[in-house]
Amino acid sequence: MSSDIGDLLLQTVPFARTLGLVFDSVGEGGAICRVPDREDLRNHVGGPHAGVLFTLAESASGAAVLSLFGDQLNRATPLPTTATIAYRKVATGEIRAEAxxxxxxxxxxxxxxxxxRPEFDVAVSLTNEDGVLVADLTVTWTLRPNRPPTA
Incomplete structure (x- = not known):
């Protein structure tokens, strides 16, 4: 199911494809993905732009959610409701997200x-190629019950 969830996210979220996100593992309420070091994704200090870091982390959190609740999609839609991010160090190089x-x-x-309509948190750590923590996030998700189709 791991590669299926990563593939699904890349198919349904074009921006994740644009960034070149790679899903390394997904399962049992966790996910690991990464974004390559590309010049067109960098900010004014030479690292990935904050929007790239956020998208990487939010994508990892979504994959983690789908790994546990993908079987509920027929009756509920997973949606992020809030997110907090703490930038710890300047990020450079390839960045890895673990949710x-x-x-x-x-x-x-x-x-x-x-x-x-349950809400729950997903913790995400972002590290550089040396394993140094560059940011961490908490993303709050909900499972919004699907509405029955109207006639």
């Missing part, structure tokens, strides 16, 4: 079963 859900699947699906 992990901070919620239990059974709890989230149980809330969906109860008719709620």
């Amino acid at each position: 992990r859900l901070l919620a239990e699947r059974d709890e989230v699906v149980g809330r969906l079963d109860a008719g709620e």
Whole structure:
């Protein structure tokens, strides 16, 4: 399922393809992806633009969400609701994102079963090629129940 989720995201999110994101692993509420070092993605200090870093992290968080809740797509749509980012060091070179859900699947699906719109967090760490933390994020996601089609 790992490469399927990464492929799905790259097919449905054209901007992720534009950035050249690569999904290395996806599964069990986690995901790892990276963005190559490209001159056209750099900012004024020579590293990836903040928008590139955010997109990388949000994409990793989305893949992590789909790894646990992809089987719920027939009744709910996963959507990010908020995100916070802390820039720790100047990012340079290829950047790697590692995302992990901070919620239990059974709890989230149980809330969906109860008719709620569950919210849950995904933590994402961004590191450079040397493994140095350059930024971290928390992305809050929801599973919005799908509306029945209207006649």
